[in-house]
Amino acid sequence: MLNVSLDKTLGIATLTPDGELTSEDFEAAAKIIDPYIDEYELLNGIIIYTKDFPSWDSFTAMLKHFKFVRDHHNKVTHVALVTDSKLGALGEHLATHFVAAKIKHFAFNDSLHAQDWILHTKHP
Numbered sequence: 833m834l835n836v837s838l839d840k841t842l843g844i845a846t847l848t849p850d851g852e853l854t855s856e857d858f859e860a861a862a863k864i865i866d867p868y869i870d871e872y873e874l875l876n877g878i879i880i881y882t883k884d885f886p887s888w889d890s891f892t893a894m895l896k897h898f899k900f901v902r903d904h905h906n907k908v909t910h911v912a913l914v915t916d917s918k919l920g921a922l923g924e925h926l927a928t929h930f931v932a933a934k935i936k937h938f939a940f941n942d943s944l945h946a947q948d949w950i951l952h953t954k955h956p
Contacts, residue, residue, distance in 0.1 A: 836861045838868060843876035844950055852889040858896040862903070869907045877910035877933075877950030883940055884917045906932040910953065912946035913937045 834857035835848040845865050849857075869875055888894040911933045934953060938946040 833857060834861055836864045838864050840868060842947070842951065843868070843872065843874070844879060844947060845875060845877075846879045846881055848881045849886045852887055853893050853897065854889050855893045855896040857893070858900040862900060865904065869904070873907070875904075875908045877912060877947075878908050879912045879914055879943065879946050879950070881914045881940075881943055882917070883915065885915065908933045910950040911935045912943075912950060914940060914943045914946045916940040 833850045834853055835850060836845060837848075838845045845861075845868075847861065865875060888897065913935065915937070916939060936946070936949055938949075
């Protein structure tokens, strides 16, 4: 399951995975995030908040995840990976090759700094 909350005042979506991710999780996330992007053109940031990165429940879910990233990467200025997983640091370096957003890794207990970084770091 992927819990999605959108702070419309700040323009920040927080994605909190819980268990294996499904195709429906990414469709539901898009239904929350897309109307905001349609209205404001950009989302200031996405915070991915998870102790450990989950897996997908199917190959289809993985493809939906990649499609979600492809459809949104140039409409989001910052992505904060808030996790203690070693994949967070790796993801920070790998994802910069595939997405337009600035990406930064934060410790799991550092979500306030992640939000501050999103709000106070200019996008190129």
